[in-house]
Amino acid sequence: MNKRTDSDPDFGVKMQTQDVNIFYGENQAIKNVSLDIADRNVTALIGPSGCGKSTYLRALNRMNDTIDNCRVEGRILLDGEDIYAREVDPVEVRRRVGMVFQKSNPFPKSIFDNVAFGLRIGGEKDKDLVAQRVEESLKDAALWDEVKDRLQSSALGLSGGQQQRLCIARCLAVWPEVILMDEPASALDPIATAKIEELIRELREKYTIIIVTHSMQQAARVSDFTAFFFMGKLVEHGDTAMMFTRPSKKRTEEYISGRFG
């Protein structure tokens, strides 16, 4: 595997949000955010609680549709096409843009059935293909060796870190192009967290990853680009090394050095 230690300067743009506003009823959570997400890089979204980063993330795979009074305005493009266009099926968007949640949420089924779920509901009937894809996904999620002898046992018997990697494998099984992660390691101990972070770096070879994190240190360790949100607005966005050594906005500097809560 070809490991890059600096972000690849020749990336394309995988997703774009243009002048996006998001409302919960009367309350505006995201104000006029325009942001380009680089292909096959890790972009971290940081900011204090309530700044809107999770809301923004959920708009990228139309999970906001499941929330009752949430309204999204503006354009969100995946490979140049607006995912909120009238003729677009949100189910299709979610297959291309996967999501891993803060608290791991495996189904109360076997490990195998968990990973196979996405393929099966997509209509895949070929048992061999499903089995092969389950193995590949578990390997990509660095979980195969630990579970290969007990694929039929319940997923709930795994440790927290393993469950989260299972959720990642489950997400990978449907060949997403983009993976959204909402604070994926916040419920895990430091060793499990380190494993997840290393996994994210490996996954970036094939997938575009956007991660929301309340830990700036994690953003510094794991991402190629960082976007700083504050009170619903995008304050600054750039190369992670630059953001953490020489941010251009004073507010960014204050936040990352812990000068305001």
Added chain:
Amino acid sequence: MRTHTHQEFEAELRILKDRLLAMGGRCEQMISTAVRAFEDRDEDLANEVMEADREMNKDELAVDDLAVRILALRQPVGRDLRFAVAAVKASTDLERIGDESVNIAERATEMQPADQLSPPGSRLPEMAKRAGAMLRDALNALVEEDPNKARDVFTQDDAVDDIYAEVMRLCLEYMKNDPARIPDGMRICNCAKYLERIADHATNIAEMVIFTVEGRDVRHRQG
């Protein structure tokens, strides 16, 4: 120690060590070339040293940049943190060694032509060799995280100090006997000083090794 879970972090530390070794290699080259330039009054060799110094300055910036990046993005603690700090300080010492070599090379071009080195000057190559060896040992100690090798360097520094004292004594003798010899004599004294400083910079690097590995700051009182 086991390696980091984050392989890129591991790679960055490796790169930092490699860059320091490369700088050290360049320094060793510069020291021996500068002294040869002094012995042979060779202007071309002297220019080589100047050229190399420009590269050294670039290297220092690159090492510092990488160390700062590691500090910002990896939040190192414990030995990793001490190593990052040691790397920054070592790059400064290496850059100064380069500057001292340039000083030697400059004195080389100013010397009167002569067939061989005067008695005091004859001990300069030996000083240079020792200083170069000290530098090599100190850098290896840093990269291999070996405190014993570092302590060796302190002992070698004592030897260099002794030679320096003797060169100064010989120089004074040399200049006393013939006032015409004073300009060259002064230059020899200066070179001896530069070499003694180079040895001190190598010792600084060795002190940083102890700091990195054992966590003890042994500067300003060797132990």
Added chain:
Amino acid sequence: MRHTKKDWVLAGLTGASLAVILLLLAVLLGQIAWHGVPVISTEFLSASPGADMVSGGIWPAIYGTVFMTLLMTAAGVPIGIATAIFLTEYASPRSRTAKLVRIAVNNLAGVPSIVFGLFGLGFFIIFVGGSMDALFYDDPRPVWGKPSILWASLTLAVLTLPVVIVTTEEALRQVPRELRDASLALGATRFQTVYKIVLPNAKGGILTGVILAVSRGAGEVAPIIFCGAANFLPYLPTDLRDMFMHLGYHVYALATQSPNVDAARPTLFGTVLVLLVLTFSLNLLAVIIRSRSRAALRP
């Protein structure tokens, strides 16, 4: 832990209440068992009653109760579960329709059971049955427009509907939101999510609710008085238009309609005992299923 005087008083009061309840329960069950157990025999359970309602057995009542319960379940449970699924999974919290349905369900739950009896008579028997007769039959004798096991079962289905809906809703709500989110995020439609994730996980709770509703419905007497229960039938109901005997109703009949009330007392207690055993068994089944399904969700 320090115990203040107030703690002792509270413990005393609650302990006393518990004792009273247990005592009452013991007296009730004890009396039934005392008088009823001697009456139970294979003959009692398998034979038809004699004309005086004292001799013979109560088999037709058992048969009728079970038959009616099955019909009631088949009619009411699917509608109840579907309604609950609609309210929980599909309706938006602010939707007017959902609010109306909920109000209707709550009100339905508060209707006295005798009113259901009148409803069954007025709506099912007279209106629906009568209309069917008018439309499809020329015979002046009522075919559908008379009390029968069908209308009784439907009436009880409506009565137990609120229980099914509320317990199913509760079971569906217990399924954590994260599981639904995970399924949707993988590209499942809402239907697939409900069918493959939510329902299987709510199975235990739904089943419990259904069994509780069924056991309640099986014991209700007032609604079926006008709608299809009979004092004494020489035949077992085989057609939906037949009337039927029912354990609970039989108790009422024995206590008020039998020729010799005193002689009927043992039979009465026997019938009550059978009814109670039936109801308790169903409740016990519900408890077992609920605890099994809870254990299954844990690793």
